Amino acid sequence: MVKCYVCGFEEAEYKCPRCGRWVCRHDWAGRHCAACEATLCRICGERFSISTCAKCGRPVCEKCSVRRGLIRICKFCLESSVY
Incomplete structure (x- = not known):
């Protein structure tokens, strides 16, 4: 039985396709x-x-946002206002 990598208590049932946990x-x-x-x-x-x-x-x-100086603005906020 493999324990859950996140909680450490329950039996693991799923393997994450992104990270492998x-x-x-x-x-x-x-x-x-x-x-x-x-x-x-x-x-x-x-x-x-x-x-x-x-x-x-x-x-x-990175693809869903634009860097403006030291900050990032998402594409939705960028479309709705002037930065």
Whole structure:
């Protein structure tokens, strides 16, 4: 029996295709483990986030955001306002 890599207590039932962790049903988020799901870009949901949008606070990846000086703005906030 393999223990969940996240909680360490429950029996692992799922293997995350993104990171390879074995996790229990409580730490499974549908397509990925809860740890990977928490760090995915909130715009595309496919790539890991590298920053948060300075306006809305969503975690965003490089392709779904634009760097403006030291900050990043997501493509949705960029379209809705002038930066």
